[in-house]
Amino acid sequence: MRDTASTGGEVWREYFGFDEPYANQADAIERAVEAGKSRGFLAMEGPCGTGKTMAALTAGAHLVRDTDLYERMVVVTPVKQQLKQFVDDLRTLNAGLDDPLDGISLVGKRDLCPYGREGKFPADVGTHDRCEDLREATARLVEDDGRSSGGAVADAAIRNEVDDEDQWWDPRKGQDLAAAARPDATAQTTIGEDTLSTAGAASPYRPEQPTAPESMSESDDPPLYCPFEADWYARNKGSPVDFSAGPENVVTLENYLPAAVERGTCPHRVMSVMLERADVIVGNYNHLFDPGSRPLLSSILDEDTFVVVDEAHRLEERVRDLLSDRLGKQTIVQARNDCNLLVQRAQQSADHKKQVREVLSAREVPLEAVDHARKFYDDLQRWLDDRVESYLDAEHEGWRANPAVLPERDREIPLRDPDTVEQDELTEWAEEKGYDGQLWRSLAKVGAAVEDAIDQLGLTRQPVCAAVGVVAGQWWEWDHSTFLREIELEHSPAENRSTDADYEAVYTPGLLCYNCMPATALRDVFDELGGGVLMSATLEPLDVFTRVSGLDALAETDDGDGGDDLTRSVRSATYDLPFPPENRASYLVDCRPFTARNRGDPEDMKPIGENWNPTRDEYAQALRALARSPGNVLIAMPNYREARWAGAYLGEAVEKPVVVDEASSNEETERRKQSFFRGEGKVLVTSTRGTLTEGVDYDGAKLSTCAVVGVPLVNIGSPRIRAVQRAYGDSFGEENAFEYALTVPAVRRARQAIGRVIRGSEEVGVRAFVGRRYAPDARHSVYPFLPTGEREEFTRMTPDFLAGQLDAFWGKRD
Numbered sequence: 081m082r083d084t085a086s087t088g089g090e091v092w093r094e095y096f097g098f099d100e101p102y103a104n105q106a107d108a109i110e111r112a113v114e115a116g117k118s119r120g121f122l123a124m125e126g127p128c129g130t131g132k133t134m135a136a137l138t139a140g141a142h143l144v145r146d147t148d149l150y151e152r153m154v155v156v157t158p159v160k161q162q163l164k165q166f167v168d169d170l171r172t173l174n175a176g177l178d179d180p181l182d183g184i185s186l187v188g189k190r191d192l193c194p195y196g197r198e199g200k201f202p203a204d205v206g207t208h209d210r211c212e213d214l215r216e217a218t219a220r221l222v223e224d225d226g227r228s229s230g231g232a233v234a235d236a237a238i239r240n241e242v243d244d245e246d247q248w249w250d251p252r253k254g255q256d257l258a259a260a261a262r263p264d265a266t267a268q269t270t271i272g273e274d275t276l277s278t279a280g281a282a283s284p285y286r287p288e289q290p291t292a293p294e295s296m297s298e299s300d301d302p303p304l305y306c307p308f309e310a311d312w313y314a315r316n317k318g319s320p321v322d323f324s325a326g327p328e329n330v331v332t333l334e335n336y337l338p339a340a341v342e343r344g345t346c347p348h349r350v351m352s353v354m355l356e357r358a359d360v361i362v363g364n365y366n367h368l369f370d371p372g373s374r375p376l377l378s379s380i381l382d383e384d385t386f387v388v389v390d391e392a393h394r395l396e397e398r399v400r401d402l403l404s405d406r407l408g409k410q411t412i413v414q415a416r417n418d419c420n421l422l423v424q425r426a427q428q429s430a431d432h433k434k435q436v437r438e439v440l441s442a443r444e445v446p447l448e449a450v451d452h453a454r455k456f457y458d459d460l461q462r463w464l465d466d467r468v469e470s471y472l473d474a475e476h477e478g479w480r481a482n483p484a485v486l487p488e489r490d491r492e493i494p495l496r497d498p499d500t501v502e503q504d505e506l507t508e509w510a511e512e513k514g515y516d517g518q519l520w521r522s523l524a525k526v527g528a529a530v531e532d533a534i535d536q537l538g539l540t541r542q543p544v545c546a547a548v549g550v551v552a553g554q555w556w557e558w559d560h561s562t563f564l565r566e567i568e569l570e571h572s573p574a575e576n577r578s579t580d581a582d583y584e585a586v587y588t589p590g591l592l593c594y595n596c597m598p599a600t601a602l603r604d605v606f607d608e609l610g611g612g613v614l615m616s617a618t619l620e621p622l623d624v625f626t627r628v629s630g631l632d633a634l635a636e637t638d639d640g641d642g643g644d645d646l647t648r649s650v651r652s653a654t655y656d657l658p659f660p661p662e663n664r665a666s667y668l669v670d671c672r673p674f675t676a677r678n679r680g681d682p683e684d685m686k687p688i689g690e691n692w693n694p695t696r697d698e699y700a701q702a703l704r705a706l707a708r709s710p711g712n713v714l715i716a717m718p719n720y721r722e723a724r725w726a727g728a729y730l731g732e733a734v735e736k737p738v739v740v741d742e743a744s745s746n747e748e749t750e751r752r753k754q755s756f757f758r759g760e761g762k763v764l765v766t767s768t769r770g771t772l773t774e775g776v777d778y779d780g781a782k783l784s785t786c787a788v789v790g791v792p793l794v795n796i797g798s799p800r801i802r803a804v805q806r807a808y809g810d811s812f813g814e815e816n817a818f819e820y821a822l823t824v825p826a827v828r829r830a831r832q833a834i835g836r837v838i839r840g841s842e843e844v845g846v847r848a849f850v851g852r853r854y855a856p857d858a859r860h861s862v863y864p865f866l867p868t869g870e871r872e873e874f875t876r877m878t879p880d881f882l883a884g885q886l887d888a889f890w891g892k893r894d
Contacts, residue, residue: 092142097134097172104655105131111653112139116386116611117149120649121634123392123626125619125867128839129658132615133162133169136388137360139613141173141181143386144359150386150610154377155362156369157390158398159775166362166390167330174328182323183330184354186363186376192337192347194308197278200289205542211348213542214289214306216535221257221292221305222313224250247316253296254314258344261290261307281338283308301538308346319353320345330360356380365394369605370402387612391775393619393828395629396598400804403595405551406568408588409464415548416457418530419450421541439536445529453526453545456515463509465581467493468567468589483585491587493567494799496560499806504565506591507556520556523549555593561810562600564803568592594800596807603630607648618831620867622652624824627812656869659841665889668876669850671698673858674718674790682725688732698879699789700729702850705883707734709846710890711761711784716768716833718790726789727765734763741766757782768792774832779839786837787848788830791862793822819865827865844893846886849874 092109101109108124108131115122116139126132140153155166167185174180189208190196196207224247262284263274276287285307292302312318320343326335331354340347355361356379366373368387389395422440426433426447437447471493472479472486479485495504510520527549534543555565569587579585595601606612619625626632634648657664672678678695685691692700707713707730715730717723720742727740739756741749741764749771756764761784766772769792794801801822809817830849837845855876856863863871877885 091146092138095138095141095145095173095177097138097169097176101135102129102131103658105135108132108135108653108655109139111651112136112613113142115613115649115651116140116143117147118649119149119383119611120651121606121611121631122613122615123619123622123629123631123650123652124613124615125617125622125654126615127617127655127657127835129841130617130655132617133165133390134173136390136613136615137166137169137173140360140386140388144181149384151384152358152380153360153386153388154368154380154609155360155388155390156365156367157362158365158394159391161775161777162390163362163364167332170360170362171328171330174330180329181359182354182357183326183360183362184323184336184351184358185330185332186351186355186361186367187333188373189348191333192351194276194278194283194341194347195289195306198276198287200276200287209542211306214304215309217292217303218257218305218309218313219249221296221303222249222251222253222310224248224253249313251314251316254310254312256296257290257292257305257310258285258307258314260293261285261310278341279334279338281341283341284344299538306346308340308344309349311343311345312349315345317349317353319350321350321354323354323358352376365398366402369399369602381608383608383610385609387606387609389612389614391616392614392625392629393616393825393832395602395614396825399598399602400595403598403601405554405593406590407548407551407555407592408590409461409584410588411544411548412457412461412464412591414543415527415545416454416461418527418534418541418543418545419454419457421539422530422533423447423451423454425537425539435537436533439533440529443525443529443532445526449522449526450530452519453523453530453549456510456519456523457548459513459515460506460510463506464567464589464591467505468569468583468587469581471567472583480582483582486583486586488571488586490571491569492799493569494803495565495567498564498799498802501561501806503560506565517556521553523552525549551593555591558593562595562597562807564594564596564800566592566594566799594803596800596804597811599628599630599633599811601630603633606630607634611648617835618828620654621824621865622654624820626650626652628808628820654867654869656867657838659838659843661873663842663844664838664873665846665885666870666874667846667848667882667885668854668874669702669787669848669882670852670855670876670878671695671702671850673853673860674699674851679722682722685725688729699850700733702848702879702882703730703787703789704733705879705886706785706787706846706848706850707736707738707763708883709785709886712756712778712782713761713763714773714778714783714786714833714836715763715765716770716773716786716788716792716830717765718768718792720767720770722789723765723767727763730763730765736760737762739764741770741772743767743770746771768829768833769794773829773836776836777839778836780843783837783845785846785848786834787846787850788833789850791823791826791851791853792829793826796822823862824865827862831866831870846889847874848882 092113108126112122112135143150144153157163163185170183189211193207193211195201201207201210263286276283276285289304290307292305294302297303321336321339323329323331325331325339336350337347340350367377368374422436426436440447476486495506496502524546527545531543531546534541568590571586572588574585614629631650635650672695680693685696703715703726707715715726717726723740727738731738739752739762741752753772756762768788805817805821808821812820834847837847852858853860853862855861
């Protein structure tokens with residue numbers, strides 16, 4: 081560690097990647113450093129132009145290099161564009177250092193598996209599952225004979241129960257397996273032409289998946305294995321790739337994937353080894369918050385880690401989804417069939433029954449428990465069908481004769497009153513049928529035993545019952561205050577999919593355990609780490625954010641010995657937009673609230689302009705004035721249905737081309753976006769809750785005006801939204817429930833949308849909130865949830881004055 085006591089102020093300067101910081105950037109760095117030194121967290125709002133990315137990296141670099149508090153920095157962001165920005169800024173930072181920080185950007189296994197990337201796996205098997213099967217097979221094949229215990233050591237290693245220092249594998253076997261997958265040395269082969277290639281790199285192995293040599297297999301039917309995995313064991317779990325493979329010592333998929341492939345070792349293993357040695361690890365939210373992905377980083381997520389959470393306004397929503405578990409009906413059926421396969425095997429003969437019992441006994445699971453689980457899953461599937469059908473009977477008469485009458489949208493069937501903490505219908509049914517807690521809690525253990533037996537007996541099947549058992553156990557154990565249990569019907573018309581229930585022609589059913597309150601889980605994640613920064617362009621109100629993100633709860637952690645509570649400092653900072661204020665006009669357009677009651681049904685008001693009520697007249701006037709602004713104009717409506725209305729009206733009212741966005745595939749959305757960017761000025765109409773209002777870079781001349789119509793609240797009648805509101809009331813007080821759970825996230829979405837306009841110091845544009853609820857003295861006003869500096873910039877006016885104000889603003893730029 082370098083002694084910084086004599087270096088004076090701004091000891092972070094040597095890590096800053098540019099000549100001079102932006103306005104507020106130096107202050108942001110200082111605050112982040114102070115939070116890190118106090119083992120606390122900084123919640124920071126900084127709009128575009130604050131330089132948040134470089135500020136966070138600079139503070140983290142100083143804390144890692146110049147103090148003994150941290151060994152590494154972990155950065156997570158849910159936006160691919162921002163992940164690239166962190167990589168670019170880290171490389172810029174490193175360019176000025178004699179000893180650069182080693183950095184790595186993480187990706188998922190599906191992007192890294194050479195066989196999966198090149199379509200070498202069966203079409204009905206996912207890359208992740210196939211890779212896990214090949215890993216297990218390879219681990220058993222490289223097991224050291226001197227350590228052999230019927231596969232138990234390799235099994236334990238796969239489950240991370242064996243210390244790496246206690247080496248259980250034989251590197252020579254790894255070498256032999258890797259060599260066996262190479263082309264026949266006597267044949268005329270050319271690397272790259274006759275070997276597996278991906279990402280522009282040629283591996284040393286044959287294109288097809290290899291089968292274990294008979295000399296290394298104990299079975300008459302040698303298993304498939306992965307030579308890339310075998311090579312990793314041959315290297316004693318080492319990586320032949322180092323950080324010099326990437327520009328300025330920062331490696332990404334484009335660097336370590338081809339380098340690993342060319343050397344014949346597993347790219348995912350290379351990434352895993354390098355991240356443990358890295359100074360800076362850049363990944364997505366899943367790597368930190370998803371229980372399924374978090375194990376990849378588990379060895380480095382501790383008090384020696386400084387964390388940076390980017391786009392933190394998305395934290396609640398994204399983590400809530402990650403912590404919610406869904407069991408699809410077909411997965412339940414598969415789990416039943418897994419158990420049934422073993423039961424049928426045992427029924428074939430006395431010898432088979434003895435064989436099955438012996439395999440199961442290794443995990444202390446009797447055959448009777450497997451049969452009991454099979455019956456449970458069978459009954460559960462029938463209960464699910466009956467419950468869905470009874471719901472649809474009550475909601476849609478005649479649907480059985482014609483399923484096409486069912487609505488083309490996802491549906492929710494709550495299994496308890498969302499406003500009350502009580503037992504759900506499924507659990508109540510199970511208890512009545514004799515499927516008590518002991519059964520639910522045993523399903524994970526039974527499932528693991530069944531999967532092990534299927535593997536050891538050589539039965540041809542890809543089992544799922546272990547994972548299903550884990551989720552089922554959580555369904556029983558998780559509380560009814562934090563979680564809402566419901567049936568989710570995903571709208572997915574069956575085309576080439578077989579169905580065994582009429583409603584499945586329209587919907588795919590599943591059981592959902594929905595997490596209503598992520599704050600507790602977030603608190604636990606942050607408490608494991610040393611400190612960090614959570615940042616976004618739209619975090620205000622920061623006192624609300626620190627409560628719902630679990631940060632405030634860190635100050636209430638009990639040390640367990642009856643003494644003083646352990647506290648973690650939580651600091652906050654908000655910075656205003658740094659670009660010249662004369663380059664932007666900001667309006668609060670005072671139209672009556674755009675609520676469903678006020679505006680009516682747009683389908684009842686066709687053709688355009690006829691039978692309109694006063695509310696639509698007001699908004700039509702405002703939208704017409706805004707759409708006529710020069711250049712590209714983005715109109716964000718509360719939902720896609722209203723976007724269609726606005727698009728149809730503006731298509732007749734203005735002379736510009738009008739592009740109407742709708743819920744669609746990523747490819748179709750990208751096509752619309754590019755169409756909007758090309759050529760002369762256009763109007764793009766979308767939903768504020770869509771994908772084009774945040775995370776999209778409208779820099780330069782891509783956008784001149786953005787208007788958000790109404791407050792984009794989610795459907796407050798949704799059962800899960802009602803359950804979230806009730807859970808927030810329990811935690812934060814009934815008086816805060818609606819604001820914390822619904823209003824504040826909606827205002828952040830609106831602010832994200834208008835933040836698309838001004839992205840640089842030379843850019844000029846208009847921002848508008850259209851609707852009375854944005855005004856300071858309105859009923860149910862959201863004005864207090866805007867930052868103080870932002871409130872001061874917005875001028876309130878009625879639609880009658882808007883066109884004149886816009887003409888005056890743009891006239892100054894002619």
